[in-house]
Amino acid sequence: MNIVSPPLKASDYKSTLKPVWCPGCGDYHVLLSLTKALAELGLPMEDVAVISGIGCSSRIPAYLNCYGFHGVHGRALPLATGLKVARPDLTVLVAGGDGDGFSIGGNHFLHACRRNIDITYIVMDNRVYGMTKGQPSPTTEPDWDSALSPGGTGLSPFHPLVIALASGANFVARAFSGVPNRTAEILVEAIRHPGFSFVQILSPCVTFRPDEREWKSMTHPAPVEPTSDPAQAARRIMTDDGFNVGILYRGDRKAYAPHVAANRSDITQLETAFSV
């Protein structure tokens, strides 16, 4: 990573575009945390690419002064994978919501964890589809009532942190948008950690899930230090109350590196395989 000199302020990373988010949306604080993290890391704005899919939180690239790509629904991780493999010199961040990442993009989530490319995936989890005005997502509680699923879906919520761990993510953390300084610290560590880092940020949707305002009192710092033992991490995550905030797992898997040829050749040599 190049370091920018003279250092930039967090606000330098923020663009002038006004977000589409509702007043009180948790994503404003995530944006703030992210700019603080980038300033702390001292990254040149042009060396950072923020990749997203579709949804309220996926609008975040345009609110930064970095390179961005606002792609199609659910495919931010593949887009970021191609970019990072082709351009390993860049710091590549992926940002989006729970619907984008765990529903339509669920398969890519598994394989991105497994592939362990050196990128950081930030999911702003508000347990609802906000852009389409209030439908249940994979992390929504089974009894949450909505027009699309009256009386609730009756389905068990998806457990992204455990799934990330089981799929091979190298860094797993939970954050809460309401404590932006702590979230910034977690993001700094996630970006620094080699391989695939996954950060679930509980980010309330005050419009369609006003009950999530309560998260402020429900969240609390994780009582123990992060572990590098995935079994221990999984047990903790599966038995905690879901509001434990902090770094929960740091792995030491080697980050993905594309195959490197033992011998370089020029293109004319490649065709000799076809010569009669």
Next chain:
Amino acid sequence: MSSNHKGRRHLSLAVTGSGGAGVMTVGGLVLEAAADAGYYGVQTRSVGPQIRGGEAASMVRLSTTPVDIHDGPFDILFALDWRNLERFSAEILLAKTSLVLFDPEAGAPPETVSGSGARLHEVAVKDITGTITGGRANMVALGVVAAAAGIAADSLERLVTQKLDNKGEQAVSAGMACIEAGYAAAEPFAAEMSLAPSDPGGNGRWIVTGNEAAALGAVRGGIRFAAAYPITPATEILEWLSSALPKVGGSLVQAEDELSSINMAIGASYGGVPALTETSGPGLALMSEALGLATAAEVPVVVVDVMRGGPSTGIPTKSEQTDLNIAVYGLHGDAPHVVLAPLSIGDCLFTTQWAAHLADAMQVPAIVLSDQFLGQTRAIIERPADVAFLATRERAEQPGADFARYAVSASGVSAMAVPGTAGGQYTADGLEHSPRGLPSTAAADHQTQLDKRARKLAGFEFGTHWAEIDGDGDSELALVAWGSTAPALRGAAARLRADGRKVKTIALRLLAPSRPEHMATALDGVEKLLVVDQSHSAQFHHYLRAHYDLPAGTRCLNRAGPLLFSAGEIAAEAEQWSSS
């Protein structure tokens, strides 16, 4: 095929057998030996869906002159057994002039063979193999067909020794004995079947499949990133690129599905590295959303679609030209993009290289429509000429404060800032946007960007490569086709000309954008136009009617895959129509 003491110009042979019989090895080795001896040839295959085993047919056409497709009845059918032969009877045409070789141990020939009137000749393969320790029936068959083609025994033996070397001395000596026995068994008909002596000037020829040629074309065109999801019949492109790309500083990633592979390619290209993915029909369907994104965000990307029988899983191992509609019209919204099709096995190289160039030059997706026939047929061809097409895009190297990624320009192309370039930061977006790349729902921005994106293609100078036009300028009869039907079209024209008829052929390499003015010139004076279309619903004919003014006398010869049109069939249709 006429024969005389000087030998034939062409020889077509088919070897069939059930699983494990090794008929593919026979076809492959005959082709290689023929290349060594200075002949041209093609080898196609027909297999069932089985992973291993099942019925298989290897079809080889050898020639003293360049050849790129089978034509007419087969001269020799060597049936190692009769099991499942009826599955190939439609693909291996037999006539009175055909010679059918079979082992009497396998029983009497089925009705599909005996009813053809072909001459039957017994070769006691099993008995012969039984006398050789470690002998294999397919090696005997190899000796027989190579002898029939007039290939010198020593050149075949050299090749087989090389191939069997790692299997030990005993395998080599058994192989040699089988081949010698095969040559002896071919004695009664070898002289009659043999090819004329080959042109000794066979330097610089290649043995290559269309899939390999496409992969090399991609690398030559500057592609340095590929994302891969395996699919029949396209996978060989990826396998070739997987080892080739790292050698030239590129990389390949195996994706979890086609939704991922296309997005990976778009991501790499957004980073400034020319990128490609490959697929077949079902995969192209999955990619179409992201192709819309690449169009809107103006990110170059190449997709090679090796078509197969569809819809759905269809016939994955066999050819059809039925992804034309989805390639040209399958994107949502108004999404101008490029669709190309290679016109021969060797042209898979040129067309894919050109696609890489066009994608970057116009910052658009480019789809290359190859198919199972072009992709998996192995051919002996002249080394394709080097062309200069490279993927180079207009870049903003030192963007100033007023940098606008989607600036409105006369050509429609605007400079792209690549991540890492200070001052060029922007968000590439599938949302409609302003020239600076900011999301916009304003009608004026939508109109402006739609105009800009359309202009990129409308104003581009594609040159003469849009089509391969051949033949008599004052001809009243023309034949038109696209992609893989072009070889049969050329063959048909040659036959018609040999009969003294004037004919023009138009083979389209560029399907989108269309070239109405160029087509009007090409069709000038044409009164009868025969459209050749390898699809059940005549997709190409409808495409032509949508984009071009066609002569009042236009007729369509169309058929679903996998039975490919032959030159003779097209010529006969044209002949009959023009005489009526």
